[in-house]
Structures are given as C-alpha cells and as structure tokens.
Amino acid sequence: MQTKEIAQKLLLWYSKNKRLLPFRKTNDPYKIWLSEVMLQQTKMKTVIPYYKRWLKRYPTLQSAAETSTDSLLKLWEGLGYYQRCRNFHRALKIVASNYNGKIPSSFDDFINLPGVGEYTAGAVLSIAFNKPIPAIDGNVKRVMSRILGIKNLTLYNKRRIKQTIYKIIPTGNPGDINQALMELGALLCTPQSPNCTKCPITKYCNAYKLSKPELYPLPKEQKKIPHFIIVTGIIWRDSKFYIQKRDEKSMLGGLWEFPGGKIENKESLELALKREIKEECGIIPIIKDKIGCVEHSYSHFSISLNCFHCIESDEKIRFSKNGAWITHDEICLYPFPKANHKLFNLINKKGWHV
Numbered sequence: 574m575q576t577k578e579i580a581q582k583l584l585l586w587y588s589k590n591k592r593l594l595p596f597r598k599t600n601d602p603y604k605i606w607l608s609e610v611m612l613q614q615t616k617m618k619t620v621i622p623y624y625k626r627w628l629k630r631y632p633t634l635q636s637a638a639e640t641s642t643d644s645l646l647k648l649w650e651g652l653g654y655y656q657r658c659r660n661f662h663r664a665l666k667i668v669a670s671n672y673n674g675k676i677p678s679s680f681d682d683f684i685n686l687p688g689v690g691e692y693t694a695g696a697v698l699s700i701a702f703n704k705p706i707p708a709i710d711g712n713v714k715r716v717m718s719r720i721l722g723i724k725n726l727t728l729y730n731k732r733r734i735k736q737t738i739y740k741i742i743p744t745g746n747p748g749d750i751n752q753a754l755m756e757l758g759a760l761l762c763t764p765q766s767p768n769c770t771k772c773p774i775t776k777y778c779n780a781y782k783l784s785k786p787e788l789y790p791l792p793k794e795q796k797k798i799p800h801f802i803i804v805t806g807i808i809w810r811d812s813k814f815y816i817q818k819r820d821e822k823s824m825l826g827g828l829w830e831f832p833g834g835k836i837e838n839k840e841s842l843e844l845a846l847k848r849e850i851k852e853e854c855g856i857i858p859i860i861k862d863k864i865g866c867v868e869h870s871y872s873h874f875s876i877s878l879n880c881f882h883c884i885e886s887d888e889k890i891r892f893s894k895n896g897a898w899i900t901h902d903e904i905c906l907y908p909f910p911k912a913n914h915k916l917f918n919l920i921n922k923k924g925w926h927v
Contacts, residue, residue, distance in 0.1 A: 576740040579774050580750060585874030586773035587753035595624060600674040602701035603634040609696045610661045614654055623652050638669040646827050646908035657827055660688025678702040702749035708751040709736040712758025718790040719762060726790050799874045804846045805833030806883040808858055813898040815890055816907065829907040842879050854890045858883035865919050869912035878912050901925045
C-alpha cells in the first residue's frame with residue numbers, strides 16, 4: 574500500500590473540504606479535549622451550541638476545574654451520557670493540581686486521566702501536540718475497513734487498522750490525517766450510499782473495487798431495546814415540591830429528579846408510586862391527580878414516564894443532603910434528565926399546583 578501517497582491525497586482533500594467547526598480554529602488542548610468529550614456518541618450539530626456555551630462560561634481549564642460538578646452538569650443538561658461530564662471534571666481537577674494546569678502531552682499520563690480512552694488520547698495528542706498517534710472512531714473504522722477490505726471487526730482486524738494508520742500518519746501533521754479520515758467517513762464514506770466518485774483515495778479501496786462498499790464492515794445485529802414503565806411523584810409541601818439527586822455511580826448520576834421508579838409485577842401506577850416513595854423517602858404519600866405521561870428513549874432502553882401530584886401524609890420526608898425542596902421557578906438551578914424536562918413542559922400546560 575502506498576501510504577505516503579494516501580496521506581498526501583487525504584491532506585489535500587481535507588484542506589479543501591473540511592467543515593469550518595469552532596474547535597478547528599484552536600490549538601488549545603483544553604478546548605480540543607472538550608470537543609472530543611462532547612462528540613462521543615453525539616451528533617456534531619447537537620454539540621456545537623453546547624461547546625460554545627461551555628467556553629463562554631469556562632474559557633480556561635482552571636475556571637472549569639474550580640467550579641462545581643453541579644454547575645457543569647447544568648451546562649451539559651440535555652447532551653446525554655452525563656458520566657462524560659463528571660469524568661471530564663475529575664480529570665480537569667487532576668490536571669490543575671498535579672500538572673500545574675497544563676494538559677500532559679505524554680500518552681501514558683494523558684490516558685490515565687478519568688474518562689480518557691485510546692480514541693480521546695489519540696485525537697487530543699495528535700491535534701494539539703502533533704503526536705503521531707491514531708484516533709480511531711466509528712468513521713475511521715469504516716473508512717479503513719473499506720480500504721483494507723475488512724468485513725468483520727475482529728481484534729486482529731482492529732490491530733490491522735491501527736497498524737495501517739500508523740504507517741499513513743506523517744510526523745508533521747498527524748492531527749490533520751486523523752481529522753481527514755474522520756471527515757471522510759462523515760461526509761463521503763457514509764454507512765449507506767457512500768459517495769465513492771468524490772473520494773480522494775478510491776483507487777486504494779478494496780471495498781470499492783468489489784463494488785460493495787456498504788458491506789464493509791458488516792453492521793452489528795440490532796437488538797430490540799427493552800421498554801420500562803416508570804412512575805414518579807411531585808410531592809408538595811405548601812408552594813414547594815421535593816426533588817432528589819441521583820447517585821453519581823448510577824445512570825444519569827448527579828442529576829436531579831422526582832422520586833419514583835419502575836413498575837413491578839404488573840402493579841398499578843399508584844401502588845408502584847407508594848412503594849417507591851416509601852423506599853426512597855420513608856413515607857407513603859397521598860396521591861392526588863395524575864399529571865400525564867411522556868415517552869423518552871435512551872441509547873439502550875425506552876420509558877413511559879408517568880407523573881402524579883402528591884402531598885405528604887402525617888409522616889414527613891426525612892431530611893437528606895441529596896434532597897431539596899424547590900419552587901418551579903428554581904428548576905433552572907438544578908440539572909435534570911431530558912425526560913424530566915418533557916414532564917416540565919407538560920406541567921407548564923396543565924398547572925404547577927395540586
């Protein structure tokens with residue numbers, strides 16, 4: 574394989590066709606790292622406004638490291654995969670305290686930070702520090718699988734992909750090579766109907782030669798995602814209602830929500846709500862009116878989220894550092910899951926009080 578020629582063609586194509594994205598206008602490793610964390614499993618057009626808002630509030634690594642996790646989660650609200658944000662904050666604090674605020678350029682040091690995997694390390698270190706390290710995301714795997722004629726992404730074939738990219742990456746501009754491969758996968762070498770006629774490296778592509786690029790690599794079998802019925806309660810005390818913070822180690826950890834949980838054993842919504850609130854808050858609530866139900870999908874499951882207005886009985890909710898009594902005007906101060914915001918929209922239409 575003529576790796577030098579492939580590199581030259583990729584760089585020429587990238588210089589003429591790359592999208593003008595805000596994080597491509599900087600060499601600041603903090604800003605590049607932020608963009609890579611946000612882009613994991615998230616579409617570009619979704620990320621850009623979050624990226625701009627974050628940097629407007631926290632333009633430097635030190636400013637982000639010194640703020641609270643809750644403040645960052647509020648900025649992240651709606652972007653999903655919240656563990657990324659918590660890990661990023663933990664990593665920033667380590668860099669601030671252990672590396673004098675300077676992101677380490679050593680692969681071994683950088684990859685040992687919370688939330689940093691091989692892809693993130695390769696992307697940040699190649700783009701910000703010109704380190705000749707591959708950054709292999711889904712787009713790059715697809716491009717390289719087609720070039721090499723790989724149908725199944727076995728461990729052996731993944732090693733072939735990495736070894737080939739090491740041969741393609743020049744020492745002068747490895748960040749541009751990595752971004753060119755990603756951009757090629759995003760713009761031309763798409764999963765379906767790839768635009769091979771505009772690809773700069775078609776002549777080196779085994780999948781193109783076989784006239785079946787869509788078959789490289791073979792898609793993973795899609796599993797049917799489970800669906801859960803969830804019930805929650807807005808427990809009122811005068812003009813305030815109760816919210817609680819999810820455990821940081823759980824899904825959506827660190828976000829706030831109404832107490833509640835999954836329906837079990839075909840129980841009614843009301844019985845499930847009383848059981849869950851008893852387990853979580855230590856009381857059996859008086860259930861008043863049903864507010865309604867919203868649907869929401871996560872990456873691995875979907876839910877029907879039911880919600881009721883409730884009040885305390887003679888028993889009162891025990892105090893907890895992970896609980897708070899707020900008015901609906903204070904929702905903006907706490908980070909909530911996206912499904913809860915769907916409930917807020919529903920309650921805005923129906924009224925906020927029992």
